[in-house]
């Protein structure tokens with residue numbers, strides 16, 4: 001292991017011991033980077049809805065105790081053997097996709113997001129709710145200088161997987177509905193405006209502050225998910241984890257339109273008549289991300305340039321940050337700082 005810093009032996013981390021319980025602030029050993037891995041001093045870690053699904057057990061536990069967090073911005077503090085491109089002091093991002101096998105059917109087809117043996121940051125390997133994290137060099141993202149700050153942490157998931165969802169909409173789509181106006185939506189709306197497309201934002205009934213936030217971030221219309229948009233939509237992206245929104249979104253789609261489900265977990269989708277899907281309408285999900293998504297997102301993001309609306313919480317208040325996300329009181333994203 002190559003290191004130029006005197007590294008501490010232990011670090012503070014927020015640890016999940018059992019789904020359904022709050023995270024515990026613990027002192028744990030600083031991990032050592034293995035072959036091909038780097039040790040990263042965390043600058044900030046975003047709080048994502050997927051973290052709530054992990055905490056609640058909606059996603060089956062794979063590793064316990066677990067340090068969650070997959071929207072990491074940090075600085076390389078040490079490098080393991082076989083590391084070839086990153087060096088001490090590099091500012092990098094660590095996303096949800098931690099590792100893929102490189103040889104299964106999906107990896108071979110350019111669909112590493114579906115890899116049979118993929119590992120995921122903050123879910124099947126420890127994440128960034130800690131002062132240090134190890135990550136495989138090849139899956140770290142070198143981010144443009146303007147985004148190497150705490151406010152940019154949400155770009156690593158809300159940005160990257162939001163952008164993957166965005167790329168799933170048909171190319172001809174001009175009028176796009178977004179259900180659930182949080183971290184991903186407020187980033188994607190900026191991309192939509194940059195590409196001269198129109199966003200119609202749907203929020204929870206009665207959530208006037210999210211409607212105002214959506215309009216402020218560039219949506220041309222905002223209303224409750226029970227309302228009809230003023231025109232037929234060419235596509236809709238659902239970021240809210242609510243399956244009942246799928247037939248609702250379909251009912252507002254024009255012929256040939258697509259509903260994209262952008263989250264990792266959703267409640268059951270109610271039955272709906274085939275005629276709602278007829279005329280080449282589509283429903284599809286988005287799973288994880290590829291390194292290509294990261295590359296494409298960080299090519300377009302500085303041109304806009306994308307900004308984020310964040311609320312900071314110290315690491316020790318991760319439970320409060322998660323609560324704020326769950327309760328819907330946040331506009332934008334929560335970010336843990338160190």
Ligand SMILES: [Zn+2]
Pocket residue numbers: 048049050051070096157158
């Ligand atoms: Zn996420």
Ligand SMILES: [Zn+2]
Pocket residue numbers: 100101102103104105106107108112115116117118
């Ligand atoms: Zn694979």
